[in-house]
Amino acid sequence: MKNKIAVLGAGIAGISAAYHLKQKLNDDEIIIFEKESSWGGLCGGFYLDSPKGKFWFDNCVHLSFSDDDYVNQIFLKSTPPIIHIPDMNNYYQGLWIKHPAQNNLYPLPIEEKINIIKDMVQNNNKKQNLKNFEEWLKAQYGNYFTEKFSSQYTQKYWTTHPKNLTTHWISNRLYTPGIEEILYGSMCEDTPNTYYIKEQKYPKCGQYRSFLKNLVKKCSIKYHHQVTKIDTKNKILYFKQKDPYQYNTLISSLPLPKIIKLFDPPPPSSIQKSGSKLCATSVAIISLGFNKPDIAKRLWFYVYDSDIPFARVHSPSKKSPANAPKNCSSLQVEIYFSKYRSLEEITQKQTQEIPNFLVRDTIKNFIKMGICKQEDIIAKDFRILPYANVIFDKSLQLHRKKVLQYLKNSEIHSIGRFGKWDYLWSDQSFLSGKNLII
Secondary structure, three states: OEEEEEEEEEHHHHHHHHHHHHOOOOOOOEEEEEOOOOOOOHHHHEOOOOOOOOOOEEOOOOOOOOOHHHHHHHHHHHHOOEOOOOEEEEEEOOEEEEOOHHOOOOOOOOHHHHHHHHHHOOOOOOOOOOOOOOHHHHHHHHHHHHHHHHHHHHHHHHHOOHHHHHOOOOOOOOOOOHHHHHHHHHOOOOOOOOEEEOOOOOOOOOOHHHHHHHHHHHOOOOOOOOOOEOOOOOOOOEOOOOOEEEEHHHHEEOOOHHHHHHOOOOOHHHHHHHHHOOOOEEEEEEEEEEEEOOOOOOEEEEEEOOOOOOOOOEHHHOOOOHHHHOOOOOEEEEEEEEOOEEEEEEHHOOOHHHHHHHHHHHHHHHHHHHOOOOEEEEEEEEEEOOOOOOOEEOOHHHHHHHHHHHEEEEEEEEOOHHHHHHOOOOHHHHHHHHHOOO
């Protein structure tokens, strides 16, 4: 009798799991259940119509910088890539500063450069036994730079003060320059690229999810299948307005707080509490299409100013010209929010007013920043992605461990960024599906 394997979610982890299991268990029934009408998950995207044609927008910025040979081979078999050398900058109080800002201070006023460098040189903050992200930042960059730059951005991107975050997620993501680099970058704009990624790949044909095209062809996906209940005792999945499905093996890429609420009967109250304590950001994305090819000057940039809601902006048309009609370009902004910092708090608007306000405010800021003119815009869109990034607050490790152990005891294999509840890049999410052992 065939083993019936159900995979929840047709994102990069779910597709990888289904594809690789099919290679090993060809006679088994392996079905991906996806609530949306298309595949890709967070690595998916959408089209926008315009008088010039269709624009494609990924769900936030996605580029591959994997150093895993197998991942690169799989992606290459689906589509040839465009190679990008990271070249991004930062917007701060009307100035454009090369990234990372800490060793590219050249555009800043002399007085501010003096304040930053003096504080970095005289940095007496403790360097060991650091209890939180704020202490880590001050140990690396001093108080002035931390408060004016790093802390401001943290509150926009992570939606909470850095003192509320741990340091487990940092890895090599943030660069710590030596004093010679800091001084050189304050006197000269011709500085080397010190970004932690040396090159990035994106499908030449457009759409980040195109890297998975060959895999998707070999997967069985049932769309419009939103799980409403999981009966783990009898191993039955229930769906909204769809027939139930009895499984032998269940693999889930659903967010941990979400899947815990689907159990029938419900988990113990301690597990429900742990699920509710796991926090993530959501992201409001505003996507704009332009009738000119050269609106975007960089692949992406960061915004430090606290009075500008968006934290990061990227250009889909820079990633690949195939993402925009001929002689057009595009930009997408990301505004992060969570239970710690709501969109209502960010905008000071009522919920129903927020979409139109943020689109108008984004355009107003773009014009102020010298990025575009009102008449350049031929397409615009507002939408919300409910899960963006895991928030590494102080209780994460304890509650994540409890929930993952409960899923394991319930014979549910959890994969992907939100199934593992970790800061996984797309290749790591892909490998979490590939390396699954059932």
